[in-house]
Amino acid sequence: MKFAALIQYSQDKDLVAxxxxxxxxxxxxxxHEGKLAVAGPLTDDSGALIVYEADTPxxxxxxxxxxxxxxEGIFLSWKLYPWKVxxxxxxxxxxxxx
Numbered sequence: 001m002k003f004a005a006l007i008q009y010s011q012d013k014d015l016v017a018x019x020x021x022x023x024x025x026x027x028x029x030x031x032h033e034g035k036l037a038v039a040g041p042l043t044d045d046s047g048a049l050i051v052y053e054a055d056t057p058x059x060x061x062x063x064x065x066x067x068x069x070x071x072e073g074i075f076l077s078w079k080l081y082p083w084k085v086x087x088x089x090x091x092x093x094x095x096x097x098x
Contacts, residue, residue, distance in 0.1 A: 001053070002037055003060035004083040008047040010074045016045075022068035035063060037085075038093070051083060 009016065030036035030052070037051040054060035060080055069075050 001055065002083045002085065003052045003054055003057060004081045005050045005052065005060070005064055005078050006047065006081070007050065007064075007078040008076045009041075009045065009069075010076055011045075012074075013045075015072065016069075016074055019068050019072045019074060023074075026067050030063065057082070 027036055027039050027050075035053050037053055039048065039050040041048045050064070052060045052063050054063060057080055064070060064075070064078060064080070067075065
């Protein structure tokens with residue numbers, strides 16, 4: 001089941017930049033493990049939308065809390081929503097990192 005997390009970030013730009021490589025490596029590992037559907041920051045830098053693949057809301061939150069951005073205090077708050085994909089246009093999504 002998919003869970004969409006709407007996350008609010010710290011506005012400490014230096015901390016975000018410092019931890020971003022670890023955060024992206026973590027997301028890449030989730031992608032390879034089949035636990036990440038899609039992820040990306042909001043364009044105003046206030047947070048992100050991350051869609052996890054997990055069996056339960058608790059499992060999705062555990063994935064979120066293991067993210068270096070959470071561990072380092074960048075994730076200030078979040079709301080998880082069960083999410084059902086009805087339509088998808090793969091041509092509008094960016095190429096996945098390797």
